[in-house]
Amino acid sequence: MRVGFVGLGNVGGKLSGSLLRNGVDLVVHDLNPDLVAAFVERGAAAGEGPSAMMRDCDAVITCLPSPAASDAVMREMLPEVGPGKIWMEMSTTDEAEVKRLGAQVIDRGGAAVDCPVSGGCHRAATGNISIFAGCDRETFERILPLLTKMGRRILHTGPLGSASILKVVTNYLATANLVSLAEALTVSRAAGMDLNVAYEAIRISSGNSFVHETESQVILNGSRDISFTMDLVAKDIGLFQQVADRVGVPLELNPLMIEIFRDGIDRFGPRELSPNIIKRLEEATGLDIRAPGFPAKMVDDEAEAPGAEVIVRRPAAE
Incomplete structure (x- = not known):
């Protein structure tokens, strides 16, 4: 081919x-x-x-x-x-x-x-x-x-x-994770927590997520470089909102996130790296949400392996 x-x-x-x-x-x-x-x-x-x-x-x-x-x-x-x-x-x-x-x-x-x-x-x-x-x-x-x-x-x-719907669903969830982690890390710093310890506490707990294990690291490094920008986040959660509106689901969290990223774009520009949404909180509190020992960019340390289809779980046939 x-x-x-x-x-x-x-x-x-x-x-x-x-x-x-x-x-x-x-x-x-x-x-x-x-x-x-x-x-x-x-x-x-x-x-x-x-x-x-x-x-x-x-x-x-x-x-x-x-x-x-x-x-x-x-x-x-x-x-x-x-x-x-x-x-x-x-x-x-x-x-x-x-x-x-x-x-x-x-x-x-x-x-x-x-x-x-x-x-x-x-x-x-x-x-x-x-x-x-x-x-x-x-x-x-x-x-x-x-x-x-x-x-x-x-x-x-x-x-x-169907894949496009599920993609914006998962991007919505990633954005919700990012916004909540920005708040969690800022509150941890304000409460006097060691951010290296806070990172590990979240990682080993029920609060863990893929976004925490990736984006929290570049937030704490200070690079904020996840190769994704605020305008792209705004596009993705806007697409999620369109899906919800078409099917008549009255959302509460996503409209708030749209406003948060609209404000971030107004302040920092559309091409600002998306994890820098935390700068809104850094500016509001005067805190620096950084900690030593975290990477500037994420690198996949898994060896490349052959891909395969994921088989969807279904109930056993009666």
């Missing part, structure tokens, strides 16, 4: 790197020519653009910063879509939008998949990230070998659009 990859940013560059590292015949495209040149030096081919990539490749993956960007790329690719072609959307996007674009692909005889990732840039770099995949089962079987070259745990979530 010849694979095109459009979007070589923080996440896309790492996912496409895993494909290249694992021997996939890869064609890449990005608006930044330096990113493309770096991949060409490593053995990838430079794509002439989305249209040519869809024409020349069996599957084209998009990993882009917004639904609008995906729409623009799809408008270029669509004339080249036909039977046997696969579009794989790995961006965090809107369920309704991926269904709309996917329907156009399917109408032309192609296959469409929304397959966002979860687990952080450090796991995307090693091929140990988790991947959700929304599509029919036949398409999932076709792309599973490709997904296992980019991720460790692959979950077939159901029809097209």
Whole structure:
């Protein structure tokens, strides 16, 4: 299978790197020519653009910063879509939008998949990230070998659009974790706790989470560098709110988080690193929420391992 990859940013560059590292015949495209040149030096081919990539490749993956960007790329690719072609959307996007674009692909005889990732840039770099995949089962079987070259745990979530819903659900939960950890660490410091001890107390307790074991470390280091920015958080929790509004669920926590990140963006700028949402509390209290011994960036210390499908637990047949 010849694979095109459009979007070589923080996440896309790492996912496409895993494909290249694992021997996939890869064609890449990005608006930044330096990113493309770096991949060409490593053995990838430079794509002439989305249209040519869809024409020349069996599957084209998009990993882009917004639904609008995906729409623009799809408008270029669509004339080249036909039977046997696969579009794989790995961006965090809107369920309704991926269904709309996917329907156009399917109408032309192609296959469409929304397959966002979860687990952080450090796991995307090693091929140990988790991947959700929304599509029919036949398409999932076709792309599973490709997904296992980019991720460790692959979950077939159901029809097209289901993966995008679950992605924004999990990003909502990660954001709630981040905001609550910012408060927990600030209160711990204000109460005179040793933050190194506080970190371990949370880690070994019922308060632990994936976000604590990753983002709390770069908060305490002071780098706050998780390769994710406030505007992207705002986009993700905004998408979660849209899903809730469509299905009529009256949320209480998410609207508050939207306001918190709107304020963070107003104060620090949209491209501020997302863990620096804690700066709102640092400024309000005059406290410095840092501690020695924590890394400036997270590195995945697990060796790369072959990916596999996650089997959903079901009740035993009667």
